[in-house]
Amino acid sequence: MLTIKNLHACVEQKNILNGLNLNIKPGEVHAIMGPNGAGKSTLGYVLSGREGYEVLDGQVDFQGHNLLEMTIEERARKGLFLAFQYPIEIPGVSNMEFMKESVNAMRQHRGEERLTAAEFLKKAKEICKQVQLPLDFLKRGVNEGFSGGEKKRNEIMQMILLEPSLCILDESDSGLDVDALQIVANGVNSQRDGKRSFIVITHYQRLLDYIEPDFVHILANGKVVKTGDASLAKQVEKEGYAFLGLDNSEEVTA
Amino acid sequence: MTTQIDQALSRTYDAGFISDIESETFAVGLNEDVIRRISAMKNEPEWMIEWRLRAYRNWLTMEEPEWAHVQYPKIDFQAISYYSAPKSMKDKPKSLDEVDPELLRVYEKLGIPLYEQEMLAGVAVDVVFDSVSVVTTFREKLKEAGVIFCPISEAIQTYPELVKKYLGSVVPRSDNYFAALNSAVFTDGSFVYIPKGVRCPMELSTYFRINEQNTGQFERTLIIADEGSFVSYLEGCTAPQRDENQLHAAVVELVAMDDAQIKYSTVQNWYPGDENGKGGIYNFVTKRGICHTNAKVSWTQVETGSAITWKYPSCVLKGDNSIGEFYSVALTRGRQQADTGTKMIHLGKNTKSTIISKGISAGHSNNTYRGLVHMGSKADGARNFTQCDSLLIGDLCGAHTFPYIESRNPTAKVEHEATTSKVGDDQLFLCQQRGLDAEKAVSMIVNGFCKEVFKELPMEFAVEAGKLLEISLEGSVG
């Protein structure tokens, strides 16, 4: 699904990713943990092609394509989805219009017919129910005046709607109450079909209680410093990152 | 409560005394002959006379601007004397010891004890009294660093190449009506040159004083900061209390070469006239700086004086990545009228400008912010942020905001905000309830309102500015 080799990237002349490697097969769930500022969000941005994030070195293969050569929308249409840590507000553009256009962009890419307004609405309503957002959210501006939890659920809603092949969830659990956490987790689990892969960026074991990861990676100073199974997350939860002996640029080999 | 504030915005102007200094003053009137005589008094070379005369001829064809939000009777330019100098200046003093003690006393009275400034504050001072520079301190020490700081009349003699190259390069002779007049008749002012890579070792400052009756003051300041240099320059002004209006039409030109920085601070306290609007200085000033690549020009002004203020310290951001700043507090009271602001002309890529303007109106005064932000078609990625706040004290004054925004570049970004408020009764009540008297409370609130600007002033000046505001507001509350 996704192979990252020796990825180096910088923002505003600051090196953030420093030789990151990651290999994800179809159907796998990878959790990424790591201290604040480690470069977790940056990884998501680089993979999705955000401007201002410059790749200095390395290769990324996504389903047999050179990911780094594609535009933002090509990556999305090929099935890469990023649920934002801080979803962006766009007043004036309705959530409905936004999602309809994106669904249809995906469909067009796959050579399918555009959904009619009615078909789309039916689908959108179902998912609204699933993530427990009231219907009038569809009419409001994209993320405009949404609470933190509502924004995160809106991201999950888009994920379900767009049916991507690789989902990157950037702290989709941060700032959620227990109920909202379950909604997000259930949303994710409903999409697990053995083919779709997930990268789950999180600080908390509690999300991983719901979404069992196949691998857990610790990201620090822009690279993966330790990889393990689900138990690694539990250890982090208990002991913090201290046991890794991380300070500044020290590298820990597993 | 508001009537309390309204009451007696009258106060005495501390700097309003008249000094009995024997002067040599031209008869009133303006013609080519007068200009030749000014030039002769200064022993100027031929090119300078030519320059002045061309400015004068230009001026004759120009019209006095009327767009400003100020009203005043037509100025009779033939009723003004264009030159006045203390007699004792015939043989120019070389140091403070040689300065007429009477003059020194004047400055002491103004709170600018020159000796002290020299000894304690470590600030180099150029003092301009009516039409001439009377003394410049610390020149030797500055010379060691390669810094030139002298009266412009002297620079014309000593550094003609520099003057020729830069005089009128930022504010052209016929830039506007008052600049043209100044170019024709300017008498003195300061000249500063900071060589490449030099950080000027001390603050430079000029004090301007109008003393003689019926005289105008037309000073000209030229500051050149060569590549990578830095200078901080302070300017203060006072004038005696007289019943008739006096004209002050200055020009200040700043040249910031690549990577250079100029910080220019003004505390303007010309005589504002009495509470009925009688007398006071007409202050028509053109100030402009040009910024080359990576350069920065920062204007900070505290304007409390003058009957009329017409002043727009501006920045031409010509070089890429250059920065312009304008921080202003303008306080008007009595019958004062101020129309002041700035122009930020963004020409280079990634140029940035910040404008913070605080206007305080009291009494029957009118206080106007007028500004221009221009984003040229090549100013890719340029940014401007402007914040204009007005505070009204009493219901007989006016506060106005006229910002012009022109954008020609889709990647440039301009943000302008303006608000108006008054000293709230509840704010006053709170302060009084905590034991402050109303007057102190108002001055506290006003000071708070101006904080963003005061923090840009050099230490000594910030204190002075704060005091000035306090005095200005004295008696403003019952």
Add this chain to the structure above:
Amino acid sequence: MTWLQQVIHRGQAMNDWLSPVRSQALEALRNTTWPTRRTESWKYTSLAALEQLKLTATEPATQPSIDAIAGLNSLDLVFINGELQTDVNSLSLPAGLHINNLQSASAVQRVIATSMFAQIKPKRHLFGLVNDALANDVLFIDIDNGSHIVQPIRIVSLSTDGHESHHRVLVRIGNEAKASIIEQTQGEHTSLSTGFTEFDLGQQAYLEHYRLAMHTHQAIYFGGCHFCLHHNAELNSTFIGYGSQLSRTDIDIIHNGEHAKAKLNAVYLLGESEHINLHSTIEHAKPHGTTEENVRGIVGDKASAVFNGRIHIHRGAQKTQAALNNRNLLLSRRGQINTKPELEIYADDVQCAHGATVAEITDEALYYLRSRGISRSQALVMLNFGFIQELINQMPNQQLAKWLEPQLRARFKEMEVR
């Protein structure tokens, strides 16, 4: 003869019951100095196109027809080239609503009309004076005290190729009366039109108002909406303007009674080498008034927009609350935006603020849309539309908004996005 001299010449020949009031305008025009770029209110707008204008009227192959707006059920009044086409005598009007024109007005209505004509519209508008002098026809809408006219009144003014037209509307809304008025002006090809409307809102009256100035590129248009608000009156007005070769609209709102409320939303959308000049002036002459004004513009290609938004708080107009917000998007390197929000304040116990920005669509928003698979160009159209959609959504008449939406979308497609 200059253009202005011709206007005066033609104005002198007008002979109807408005002649006494027209002659005042002619007098003012005689004393007018023709504006240049040095004239403050024309600083960014050249009148060269008008000075050089040569009109050759061509008769349209088919009589232009004005389509009804679906679902709006409006009472339509149509001017073509300045002549009122609707027979006002044959209209079946709800009780309390009276509509007349130059010919049909009764003696009493003539008195009311002459007392309103050119009274609310400030004398400083040059082309307002031209309209005073030359208005071919005058529509006079009078609503009785206490009448709530539910049916929207739609006034369409169309200028066809080669024509010059001047239409005028006077609207009096009685005390406690309510009305909804839509003014739609369209100019085709090379045409010159002026259209000025004066509104008098009685005590506690409510007016919902729309001015849609949708001209095509070659048209020259000078328009004005002038509102006088009495005690407790409320105005909710929306302006939508396309640019054209030369286009200027002046909106004046005068708070002439205490506790009046005004909301003004304005949008301008420009492409090609169109120009628009929009001036709004809010006069708070009485205390306790509120004004909320939102103006947004998008300028593409070689177009240029000028906005001047003045708020003037008169001495004694205490407790006024007035806010103006102007936001602009400049899409092209060849375009221009000139904006000047102005505050002039003579009362201390007021809350006033204005803000103006010129920017481009944020990269962040663009990225978000693209990360969901939407193409860059499509995302830009969506974001641009979203920028003005916020104001369109605030239109009280959503039926009208629905009709407008596809037209605005089509307009965006025309507005060459970088």
